[in-house]
Amino acid sequence: MQNILSVEKIEKYYGNKGNITKAIDNISFKVNEGEFLGIMGPSGSGKTTLLNCISTIDNVTTGNIIINNKNITVLKAKALEEFRRDELGFIFQDFNLLDTLTAYENIALALTIQKRDIREIDNLIKEVASKLEITEILSKYPFQLSGGQKQRVACARALVTEPSLILADEPTGALDSKSSRLLLDSFEKLNKEYHSTILMVTHDSFTASYANRILFIKDGRIFNELIRGSDTRKEFFNKIIEVVSLLGGDVGNVL
Amino acid sequence: MFSKIAINNVKRSFRDYSIYFLTLTLAVCIFYSFNSIESQNAILELNKNKTFMLTLNKVIAGTSIFVSFVLGGLIIYANKFLIKKRKKELGIYMTLGMSKGKISKILIFETLLIGVLSLVVGVVLGIIASQGLSVLVANILSVDLNKYKFTISLSAVIKSVVYFGIIFLLVMIFNQFTISKYKLIDMLNAAKKNEEVKLKNSFVSVLIFILSVGLLAAAYTRILKTGLNADNSDLLVTIMMGVIGTLLFFFSLSNFFIHIVQWNKKIYLKDINIFVLRQINNKINTNFLSMTLICLMLFLTITLLFSAFDIKGSIDRNSAANNDFDASAFLIVNNENEDSKVNNIEDYLNEINFTFEAYEKHTFYSDYKLNIKIENLLSKYLSKQEQIDLEENYLDGEISALKISDYNSIIKLKGQNAIDLKENEVLVVSNYSQVNSALPEYMKNENIIHIDNKAYAIKNEAPIEESIKNMGGAKFFYLIIPDTFNGGLELEFTGFNVMYDDSYSEKSEEKFATLFTNFSEDKYRDINPALVIGNTKEQIKDRDNGMAAIVVFLGLFLGLIFIISSAAVMALQQLSDASDSLERYKSLRRIGVTEKLINNAILRQSLIYFLVPLGLAVVHSIVGIRAESGNFTFHYQSIIVSSLLLVIIYGAYFYATYVGVKNIVKK
Numbered sequence: 001m002q003n004i005l006s007v008e009k010i011e012k013y014y015g016n017k018g019n020i021t022k023a024i025d026n027i028s029f030k031v032n033e034g035e036f037l038g039i040m041g042p043s044g045s046g047k048t049t050l051l052n053c054i055s056t057i058d059n060v061t062t063g064n065i066i067i068n069n070k071n072i073t074v075l076k077a078k079a080l081e082e083f084r085r086d087e088l089g090f091i092f093q094d095f096n097l098l099d100t101l102t103a104y105e106n107i108a109l110a111l112t113i114q115k116r117d118i119r120e121i122d123n124l125i126k127e128v129a130s131k132l133e134i135t136e137i138l139s140k141y142p143f144q145l146s147g148g149q150k151q152r153v154a155c156a157r158a159l160v161t162e163p164s165l166i167l168a169d170e171p172t173g174a175l176d177s178k179s180s181r182l183l184l185d186s187f188e189k190l191n192k193e194y195h196s197t198i199l200m201v202t203h204d205s206f207t208a209s210y211a212n213r214i215l216f217i218k219d220g221r222i223f224n225e226l227i228r229g230s231d232t233r234k235e236f237f238n239k240i241i242e243v244v245s246l247l248g249g250d251v252g253n254v255l
Numbered sequence: 256m257f258s259k260i261a262i263n264n265v266k267r268s269f270r271d272y273s274i275y276f277l278t279l280t281l282a283v284c285i286f287y288s289f290n291s292i293e294s295q296n297a298i299l300e301l302n303k304n305k306t307f308m309l310t311l312n313k314v315i316a317g318t319s320i321f322v323s324f325v326l327g328g329l330i331i332y333a334n335k336f337l338i339k340k341r342k343k344e345l346g347i348y349m350t351l352g353m354s355k356g357k358i359s360k361i362l363i364f365e366t367l368l369i370g371v372l373s374l375v376v377g378v379v380l381g382i383i384a385s386q387g388l389s390v391l392v393a394n395i396l397s398v399d400l401n402k403y404k405f406t407i408s409l410s411a412v413i414k415s416v417v418y419f420g421i422i423f424l425l426v427m428i429f430n431q432f433t434i435s436k437y438k439l440i441d442m443l444n445a446a447k448k449n450e451e452v453k454l455k456n457s458f459v460s461v462l463i464f465i466l467s468v469g470l471l472a473a474a475y476t477r478i479l480k481t482g483l484n485a486d487n488s489d490l491l492v493t494i495m496m497g498v499i500g501t502l503l504f505f506f507s508l509s510n511f512f513i514h515i516v517q518w519n520k521k522i523y524l525k526d527i528n529i530f531v532l533r534q535i536n537n538k539i540n541t542n543f544l545s546m547t548l549i550c551l552m553l554f555l556t557i558t559l560l561f562s563a564f565d566i567k568g569s570i571d572r573n574s575a576a577n578n579d580f581d582a583s584a585f586l587i588v589n590n591e592n593e594d595s596k597v598n599n600i601e602d603y604l605n606e607i608n609f610t611f612e613a614y615e616k617h618t619f620y621s622d623y624k625l626n627i628k629i630e631n632l633l634s635k636y637l638s639k640q641e642q643i644d645l646e647e648n649y650l651d652g653e654i655s656a657l658k659i660s661d662y663n664s665i666i667k668l669k670g671q672n673a674i675d676l677k678e679n680e681v682l683v684v685s686n687y688s689q690v691n692s693a694l695p696e697y698m699k700n701e702n703i704i705h706i707d708n709k710a711y712a713i714k715n716e717a718p719i720e721e722s723i724k725n726m727g728g729a730k731f732f733y734l735i736i737p738d739t740f741n742g743g744l745e746l747e748f749t750g751f752n753v754m755y756d757d758s759y760s761e762k763s764e765e766k767f768a769t770l771f772t773n774f775s776e777d778k779y780r781d782i783n784p785a786l787v788i789g790n791t792k793e794q795i796k797d798r799d800n801g802m803a804a805i806v807v808f809l810g811l812f813l814g815l816i817f818i819i820s821s822a823a824v825m826a827l828q829q830l831s832d833a834s835d836s837l838e839r840y841k842s843l844r845r846i847g848v849t850e851k852l853i854n855n856a857i858l859r860q861s862l863i864y865f866l867v868p869l870g871l872a873v874v875h876s877i878v879g880i881r882a883e884s885g886n887f888t889f890h891y892q893s894i895i896v897s898s899l900l901l902v903i904i905y906g907a908y909f910y911a912t913y914v915g916v917k918n919i920v921k922k
Contacts, residue, residue, distance in 0.1 A: 057845075078849070085847030096842040100533040109529055113848050118524050157846065 005031040010063030025220035038211030089158030093173035148179025168200040209237040261364035278823040283377025291408035346442030370423040460510035470500030505543040509536040549821040553872035560897035563810020582767040583725035584789025585750030614756035620661035622748035636693035682735035707742035822908035833916040
């Protein structure tokens with residue numbers, strides 16, 4: 001199986017000489033094609049910083065991040081923009097849909113900035129819309145949609161360009177439990193049926209239980225790793241809860 | 256403590272304040288420059304002409320009041336944007352337990368700070384600009400600026416301070432009012448406000464758009480057909496049609512436009528055109544009222560500037576012509592009175608004890624009316640419309656006549672050779688060829704004029720266009736008749752022309768100028784009831800220049816204020832919209848839109864936003880200027896000058912806006 005993402009000994013420091021905060025402290029891991037990786041951790045653990053570094057929004061202090069055989073830590077600003085545009089798909093907690101555009105236009109925008117052929121744009125949008133079951137709402141504006149629908153439109157936007165890697169930052173953070181479940185079902189479907197590679201950051205155990213593998217992060221380091229293997233989601237969920245309670249508790253009490 | 260917060264606020268949000276500050280400063284600068292006009296060198300040179308100064312001062316005072324209303328509205332509008340932008344900040348002060356009264360105090364102090372700062376900078380800039388203006392004024396008034404000196408007009412400074420002080424006071428009161436109205440929850444959530452996307456039926460928007468275009472077209476044809484000479488009520492209907500048409504145009508434009516573009520997938524689905532289109536649609540849709548206002552204001556500005564420069568051009572050309580004599584006067588003959596002292600200017604001058612010096616070369620003449628009318632003479636060569644034009648401009652009626660001996664002495668005064676005229680010959684002296692082509696046609700095709708059933712041959716082939724007295728730009732039609740002429744003649748004027756001697760010209764000028772001023776003030780009516788009108792060449796020049804000056808000043812003053820106001824409103828709308836759209840740009844960046852594309856989108860948005868009202872205003876202006884072209888002759892120079900002014904100021908605001916929006920988005 002092809003390796004999509006490899007993170008090699010990255011560190012990220014904030015602050016100045018006298019006062020350094022290590023947001024990421026020597027993290028390494030790999031993601032293969034078709035994997036659904038979850039990253040969990042309490043707030044302040046550095047998971048968002050990690051995602052920002054992978055998504056090229058932020059840069060690392062040391063170490064390498066290689067996506068699809070390209071070392072993004074050495075790319076120039078302009079090349080980064082293009083890379084972000086062509087290789088990555090983003091799903092955000094607050095959707096980041098443009099409120100002035102219809103759902104259709106929001107999805108189309110991701111294609112037009114890639115300068116795709118006009119004739120293929122319409123087909124691609126219809127295809128991805130049927131995958132995510134949003135064909136009926138394509139002509140609506142974001143303010144006319146429910147949270148779950150918005151997130152699925154955002155999902156379609158991230159997916160339509162067929163990126164190597166989909167990055168999801170707390171995708172269920174702003175959704176009620178029913179919408180969350182619907183969205184995660186779509187994620188599972190995308191991962192299983194279309195072999196999309198997904199990297200999802202969350203602090204919600206239920207959301208995380210949809211992933212194949214989970215990395216737990218605390219204080220900028222990898223604390224634990226869980227692999228679902230042949231577990232049912234329920235079993236996997238219970239394992240997650242165990243680790244989370246460890247994570248959340250005082251380290252002194254656990255060890 | 257509050258002053259510290261206020262000062263820090265101004266420092267910190269300097270970028271937000273920059274357009275506001277720029278507008279205020281420019282307004283003060285222009286206001287000062289134009290009010291300082293009375294103390295400028297060139298004008299001081301002209302100070303001899305008291306009536307001109309008085310008119311100028313009155314006109315500028317009146318316009319200043321009108322302009323201060325426009326500026327007051329603008330400043331309050333700009334201030335509203337600032338307050339809106341800072342709602343959240345003010346809300347945080349309130350959650351910290353600051354009372355509304357204290358917040359008001361901070362705002363008052365801020366307004367005061369900005370006000371004083373812009374007033375000082377504006378007046379200083381105004382003082383610098385007015386030095387440049389004085390060169391322009393000297394140019395317009397054709398005054399030699401041999402002794403240039405730096406001037407500061409104290410009265411203009413005081414006036415600027417008082418007028419703008421009142422405006423700032425109004426702004427403060429307005430702020431208090433706004434603050435007291437706000438609720439805390441709205442202030443804290445101001446940034447999250449939902450964008451109201453007005454969904455409109457596409458069919459209706461297309462219909463309204465077609466209606467608006469139809470209305471505008473109808474208004475255009477009406478105004479082009481009737482010109483500005485139409486009945487007042489008719490003109491009012493046309494103007495209303497134009498205004499409503501413009502309003503509906505902006506109301507429906509963006510929706511209509513979006514449907515058109517959506518049709519063309521090549522444009523619609525290129526880069527982030529979708530986004531640009533929706534942004535513009537949103538803005539024009541919500542701001543259609545101010546768009547309409549700005550469009551009409553720009554239209555006024557263009558026509559104003561154009562007319563001002565055009566009138567100046569016409570005046571300049573007119574005063575260049577037909578003022579051949581250093582001084583010239585005539586007496587209006589009263590044919591019911593047989594007394595020669597009342598009808599003969601020579602006797603009249605004797606009676607008021609006026610004598611010519613030996614070095615003042617002069618000649619007397621008598622000006623008659625013939626029994627033949629201009630419109631009858633030329634009737635064969637006049638179209639209906641030309642005949643009506645003649646009547647409307649009082650160019651019809653009996654032809655004037657001068658005897659050849661009088662005429663010869665007049666042209667000899669000018670240094671020309673006498674003309675020999677036979678008993679059956681006449682000379683045509685007229686500039687009617689400037690009115691229409693009837694006279695040259697007549698002289699080309701016929702060489703005989705019948706007067707009182709007697710035929711006279713026309714001696715000259717083309718009319719002589721030099722007048723027999725100083726007439727400014729007026730039109731004249733004289734036949735020079737033989738001394739032996741025995742047809743019907745009625746004496747109309749008796750007059751004299753004078754040429755000064757070079758070495759005494761100043762002395763003579765003063766003497767005749769006083770005499771003519773006395774004529775116009777009826778100083779001699781007690782001695783002799785005759786009505787005499789006279790002008791020296793210098794007097795005519797000064798009067799024309801004064802007219803030109805007033806017209807150009809007003810045009811410039813109002814034009815500049817209008818451009819600045821509309822450009823400032825556009826800029827403020829763009830900037831406030833940019834900070835409202837910050838989230839959208841963030842989203843764009845996150846999905847991988849490059850900086851280049853974003854900058855490009857900003858440029859296109861600003862450009863379209865600035866160009867749309869200007870575009871319609873230009874179309875309006877072209878039609879408007881066409882319609883009044885009856886009153887103006889078309890000069891390319893005036894078009895160039897007025898459009899240059901417009902482009903420079905409007906362009907500067909556009910650029911400032913573009914850079915400002917880019918900076919906001921970059922944050």
